Amino acid sequence: MFLLVGLLYERTHTRNIQDYSSLVQVMPRFALFMTLTLLAAMGLPGSVGFIAELHTLIGGFQQWSGLMVFSAWYSDCGLCHAHYRTFIYRPGKATNAADCRP
Numbered sequence: 001m002f003l004l005v006g007l008l009y010e011r012t013h014t015r016n017i018q019d020y021s022s023l024v025q026v027m028p029r030f031a032l033f034m035t036l037t038l039l040a041a042m043g044l045p046g047s048v049g050f051i052a053e054l055h056t057l058i059g060g061f062q063q064w065s066g067l068m069v070f071s072a073w074y075s076d077c078g079l080c081h082a083h084y085r086t087f088i089y090r091p092g093k094a095t096n097a098a099d100c101r102p
Contacts, residue, residue: 008023022087035087041079042076043072057072
């Protein structure tokens with residue numbers, strides 16, 4: 001994920017999330033790769049992050065029960081909101097950036 005964010009910074013030269021809008025129209029391949037990475041970071045079954053997320057939830061649930069489920073849900077909501085603001089939300093014009101091509 002950090003590699004993809006670095007690639008986005010190199011093509012746009014800004015880190016402000018408000019400067020990005022509807023990148024899915026400008027960079028569809030990048031949006032696909034970032035969506036797959038986001039789902040893996042959220043612990044989607046079948047991805048790399050699933051085993052780590054499952055073990056964290058099982059271990060934490062024994063100690064803190066409801067707080068663990070709430071914190072996992074809250075972090076996933078934050079990731080989805082950041083994805084929405086970067087790739088789908090259209091407050092202004094889209095950023096001029098090249099797609100994932102050499």
